[in-house]
Structure formats: structure tokens, C-alpha cells
Amino acid sequence: MARILRRVFLVLMLSAGIATAAQGRETPAADTAGTVLITGSDRGIGFELAKQYALRNWKVLATCRTPAHAQALAGLAASHPNVVIEELDVTDVGEIEALAAKYAGTSIDVLINNAGIFGDVESQSLEELDYDDFVRVMAVNAFGPLKVSQAFIDHVAASRQKKIVTITSGLASMTLTENVRQGFYFYRASKASVNIISRTLAAELRGRKILVGLFNPGVVDTGFGATGYAGPRLSPEQAATALVAFIEALNPDNAATMINHDGTAMPW
Numbered sequence: 001m002a003r004i005l006r007r008v009f010l011v012l013m014l015s016a017g018i019a020t021a022a023q024g025r026e027t028p029a030a031d032t033a034g035t036v037l038i039t040g041s042d043r044g045i046g047f048e049l050a051k052q053y054a055l056r057n058w059k060v061l062a063t064c065r066t067p068a069h070a071q072a073l074a075g076l077a078a079s080h081p082n083v084v085i086e087e088l089d090v091t092d093v094g095e096i097e098a099l100a101a102k103y104a105g106t107s108i109d110v111l112i113n114n115a116g117i118f119g120d121v122e123s124q125s126l127e128e129l130d131y132d133d134f135v136r137v138m139a140v141n142a143f144g145p146l147k148v149s150q151a152f153i154d155h156v157a158a159s160r161q162k163k164i165v166t167i168t169s170g171l172a173s174m175t176l177t178e179n180v181r182q183g184f185y186f187y188r189a190s191k192a193s194v195n196i197i198s199r200t201l202a203a204e205l206r207g208r209k210i211l212v213g214l215f216n217p218g219v220v221d222t223g224f225g226a227t228g229y230a231g232p233r234l235s236p237e238q239a240a241t242a243l244v245a246f247i248e249a250l251n252p253d254n255a256a257t258m259i260n261h262d263g264t265a266m267p268w
């Protein structure tokens with residue numbers, strides 16, 4: 001009996017010691033709801049995501065191409081110490097790998113591949129088909145999410161939530177014939193590419209319990225893509241709110257399918 005009591009006492013002392021050590025240690029995400037990394041977070045939907053996660057007390061790794069030009073993000077970081085700005089061009093392999101190395105050992109609950117470009121509308125019309133623009137759009141929208149996801153697999157796998165989410169587009173859907181009327185070849189192709197990339201990642205990462213999500217925000221009022229679309233648009237706030245809710249609800253049943261901002265499944 002005395003031996004058992006001594007053991008219980010020892011375990012209690014050890015736990016107290018561990019707890020004290022943990023309090024003294026620098027654990028950046030310890031008092032936050034989780035850690036999220038967002039690409040292209042200096043404006044548009046990405047900035048709204050950074051804001052909403054910051055307000056929800058997440059640690060936000062807010063990445064962008066040119067921090068020196070990211071005034072709104074700098075303002076957000078100044079008022080929210082849980083926001084850290086990091087430079088990241090999603091087409092720059094060296095930069096991606098350096099950032100992943102910098103955060104080695106840090107768990108990232110949610111990785112959001114938000115950065116994207118539409119490309120010049122004329123240059124991707126049947127009349128022009130500019131090769132350099134094609135490469136640029138594919139590099140940012142398809143290679144970028146794939147490479148960023150690959151670089152941060154260990155960080156996500158080490159986290160509690162284990163989620164990688166990529167923003168896609170209804171313009172990539174082959175089922176919605178009303179969408180496939182004219183042009184936008186490069187943008188459509190890049191988002192269709194990132195759809196199959198995400199599906200493949202989902203299959204490969206299932207063993208590590210990582211959920212891969214695909215979200216279609218609908219048409220959002222960010223100035224993205226000079227398509228001449230004159231219909232209704234969501235605000236960036238509305239799109240980000242829907243995306244945060246989607247990420248919260250992401251589970252093995254709805255992972256790797258294209259989900260709309262209203263929660264419905266988007267036909268491919």
C-alpha cells in the first residue's frame with residue numbers, strides 16, 4: 001500500500017513539474033485556438049481570413065509576396081500579437097522550403113491555399129493564347145498549392161486538426177455547362193488542375209489522417225478577374241466567414257469534394 005501511495009505521489013510531483021516547465025517554455029500556440037497558415041493574405045479573401053482567425057484567437061501565419069506593401073496586414077498584426085507576417089511567393093520553391101524549415105517543429109492545424117491569379121482575360125482567349133501567361137497562371141494556381149502543401153505536410157500532420165484547404169472555382173466545373181461558354185482557358189485549367197491535385201493529395205495523406213478540402217467561394221467582390229461578370233457578388237467578409245465555417249465542418253465525408261460557399265456540393 002505504502003509503495004502504491006509513494007508511486008501516486010511521484011506521478012503527481014512529476015506532472016506538476018512538467019506543467020511548470022511547459023508554462024516557462026516558449027510555446028507560441030499554447031494559449032491560442034490553433035495555428036493557421038494562409039497564402040496571399042495581404043488582400044481580398046486571404047486578408048479577411050487572417051482577420052477572422054485573428055479575432056477567433058488563432059495564431060495566424062499570414063503570408064504574402066511583399067510584406068513591405070502589406071499595409072492592412074501590418075495594421076492587423078500591430079493590433080493582434082497572434083498575427084505573424086511572413087514573406088511567401090507560392091511559385092518560389094526556395095522561399096517555400098525556407099519557411100517550412102523556419103517553422104519545423106511547429107504544428108499547423110489549418111493550411112489555406114488561398115493565393116491565386118486570374119491572368120489576363122485577353123491573353124487566355126482563343127484569339128491570343130499567350131504561353132507565358134499560361135505558365136504563370138498554372139504556376140500560381142496549381143503548382144503553388146501543391147508545393148506549399150507538400151512542404152508543410154509534417155507541420156499539419158503534427159497538429160490537432162490536420163486540415164489542408166485550397167480555394168478552387170466554379171469555372172473549373174465541367175458539369176455546370178452555363179460556366180463553360182467562353183474563354184478563361186488558363187484560369188479554368190489551373191483550377192481543374194488543383195482539384196485533381198487536391199484529390200490525389202487527399203488519397204496520399206489519408207494515412208497521416210490529414211483532411212484535404214476544396215472550397216468554391218462563388219463570385220466575390222475583390223476585383224479578382226476582369227471577366228465582365230455583372231451578377232451578384234459576395235463580400236470578402238461573407239466569403240471568409242463561409243470558408244471558416246467550411247473548415248470547421250471539414251470531415252472525412254466531405255473532404256476532397258468541391259464545396260460551395262453555401263455548403264452545397266459543387267458538381268465537378
Ligand SMILES: NC(=O)c1ccc[n+]([C@@H]2O[C@H](COP(=O)([O-])OP(=O)(O)OC[C@H]3O[C@@H](n4cnc5c(N)ncnc54)[C@H](OP(=O)(O)O)[C@@H]3O)[C@@H](O)[C@H]2O)c1
Binds near residue numbers: 224
Ligand atoms: N474573387 C472571386 O470571385 C473568386 C472566385 C472563385 C475563386 N477565387 C479564388 O479565391 C482566391 C483569392 O482570391 P481573391 O478574390 O481574394 O483575389 P485577390 O484579391 O486578387 O487576392 C489574390 C491574393 O493572391 C496573392 N498572390 C498572387 N500571386 C501570388 C504568388 N505568386 N504568391 C503568393 N501570393 C500570391 C495576391 O498577392 P499580391 O497582393 O502580392 O498580388 C493576393 O494576396 C484565389 O485562389 C481565387 O482564384 C476567387
